[in-house]
Amino acid sequence: MALAPRELIRAVAQYFLGDAETVEIALATLISGGHLLLLGPVGSGKTILAKALARAIGGTFARIQMTNETLPSDILGYGVYAGGEIRIVKGPIFNNIVLIDEINRGPPRTLSALIEPMQEKQVTIEGNTFKLPTPHMIIATMNITEVAAGATAPLPMAVQDRFTASLHIGYVEPAREAEVVVLSDMLDQLDGRPTAANPPRFxxxxxxxxxxxxxxxxxxxxxxxxxxxxxxxxxxxxxxxxxxxxxxxxxxxxxxxxxxxxxxxxxxxxxxxxxxxxxxxxxxxxxxxxxxxxxxxxxxxxxxxxx
The missing domain is CATH 1.10.8.80 (Magnesium chelatase subunit I, C-Terminal domain)
Incomplete structure (x- = not known):
C-alpha cells in the first residue's frame, strides 16, 4: 500500500540521518516531477538518500558513476542489430530514482543527452521514443569544492537549469554520526529493489x-x-x-x-x-x-x- 506524504518523510528519515528539511525538499522535488542536484563532499549520505527515496515510494533505483568516458548509451541504452531487426536494450535511466554521481565530469555529448529525459520524460534510442517510468527523478551530485579549485568543469547552464532544486548536503553532527556508525550494517543492506509493484502517482x-x-x-x-x-x-x-x-x-x-x-x-x-x-x-x-x-x-x- 502506498504511503501517505508525511509517512514518506518518516520512511526516508529512517535511513537518511541528515536534517529533516533535506528529506522534505528531496521528496517535494520527487512529488513535483522534478530533478535534484546535490552539492557537497563525498561520504555525506547522498547515495543513501537516493536509495531511501526509491524504497519509500516502492520504486527502482540505479546508480551511475559519471566519468569523462561515459557515453550517452551507458545511461540511455542502445540498439542491438540481430537477425535484421533492432533489439532495444534500455539503460539505467529507466528506473524511478537514478543517482548520477559527479555529473559534471561527463563529456558534453553525454550531458546533452540528459536534456531530453529531464525535460520531456522520454528517451529516444535508434529513432524510437520510450516514456520513462512514473515517478522518475534524477538525483545528481557535484563536488563544488573541486569546481571552485578548477579540478573539474562546472555543469553547463543548459543542464543545470533543468534541475528543479538543489541542496547542500554536509556531514552530520557528531551525535548523529554515532547513529550512522551503529546503523551502518543496516544502511549497507539498503538496495534499489522495488518494495511495491506500482509506485504511487503524485x-x-x-x-x-x-x-x-x-x-x-x-x-x-x-x-x-x-x-x-x-x-x-x-x-x-x-x-x-x-x-x-x-x-x-x-x-x-x-x-x-x-x-x-x-x-x-x-x-x-x-x-x-x-x-x-x-x-x-x-x-x-x-x-x-x-x-x-x-x-x-x-x-x-x-x-x-x-x-
Missing part, C-alpha cells in the same frame, strides 16, 4: 495556488534578475520550479493550497543553483541573493479563495 495539479502567490513568485524572481551581482537573468524555469516545489510542499504538509511560507521554503532550493555571479562578486554566496530577495519582497497578506 497529483499536485489539485493544489490551489492563488494569483497573489503566483505574483509573489514572479516578483521574487524579478528582484533577483535585477540584482546587480547577477550575471545572467534567471530563465522562466526558475519561477516554474518555485511554483511546482511550493505545491509539493503544500501536499507534504497535508494542505490543498499554497501559502507564502511554501514559497519561502522552496525559494532557495529552486533558485540558488540557477544564479551565476559577475566575476567581481564571485566571493558572494548565491543563497545570500535569494535571502535578500525574500527580505525585500513583501509576501501577500491576503489570499483570495478559489471561488
Amino acid at each position: 497529483d499536485t495539479g489539485k493544489i490551489y495556488v492563488a494569483q497573489e502567490i503566483v505574483a509573489y513568485i514572479i516578483e521574487l524572481v524579478e528582484r533577483i534578475r535585477r540584482d546587480e551581482r547577477v550575471a545572467s537573468p534567471l530563465s522562466t524555469r526558475a519561477p516554474i520550479a518555485v511554483y511546482r516545489l511550493a505545491r509539493a510542499l503544500a501536499l507534504l504538509d497535508g494542505r490543498s493550497y499554497v501559502v507564502p511560507d511554501d514559497v519561502k521554503k522552496a525559494a532557495k532550493p529552486a533558485l540558488v543553483h540557477r544564479i551565476y555571479l559577475k566575476p567581481q562578486y564571485d566571493d558572494v554566496d548565491p543563497s545570500i541573493i535569494v535571502e535578500d530577495a525574500l527580505r525585500e519582497v513583501e509576501p501577500p497578506v491576503y489570499i483570495r479563495g478559489d471561488a
Whole structure:
C-alpha cells in the first residue's frame, strides 16, 4: 500500500540521518516531477538518500558513476542489430530514482543527452521514443569544492537549469554520526529493489495556488534578475520550479493550497543553483541573493479563495 506524504518523510528519515528539511525538499522535488542536484563532499549520505527515496515510494533505483568516458548509451541504452531487426536494450535511466554521481565530469555529448529525459520524460534510442517510468527523478551530485579549485568543469547552464532544486548536503553532527556508525550494517543492506509493484502517482495539479502567490513568485524572481551581482537573468524555469516545489510542499504538509511560507521554503532550493555571479562578486554566496530577495519582497497578506 502506498504511503501517505508525511509517512514518506518518516520512511526516508529512517535511513537518511541528515536534517529533516533535506528529506522534505528531496521528496517535494520527487512529488513535483522534478530533478535534484546535490552539492557537497563525498561520504555525506547522498547515495543513501537516493536509495531511501526509491524504497519509500516502492520504486527502482540505479546508480551511475559519471566519468569523462561515459557515453550517452551507458545511461540511455542502445540498439542491438540481430537477425535484421533492432533489439532495444534500455539503460539505467529507466528506473524511478537514478543517482548520477559527479555529473559534471561527463563529456558534453553525454550531458546533452540528459536534456531530453529531464525535460520531456522520454528517451529516444535508434529513432524510437520510450516514456520513462512514473515517478522518475534524477538525483545528481557535484563536488563544488573541486569546481571552485578548477579540478573539474562546472555543469553547463543548459543542464543545470533543468534541475528543479538543489541542496547542500554536509556531514552530520557528531551525535548523529554515532547513529550512522551503529546503523551502518543496516544502511549497507539498503538496495534499489522495488518494495511495491506500482509506485504511487503524485497529483499536485489539485493544489490551489492563488494569483497573489503566483505574483509573489514572479516578483521574487524579478528582484533577483535585477540584482546587480547577477550575471545572467534567471530563465522562466526558475519561477516554474518555485511554483511546482511550493505545491509539493503544500501536499507534504497535508494542505490543498499554497501559502507564502511554501514559497519561502522552496525559494532557495529552486533558485540558488540557477544564479551565476559577475566575476567581481564571485566571493558572494548565491543563497545570500535569494535571502535578500525574500527580505525585500513583501509576501501577500491576503489570499483570495478559489471561488
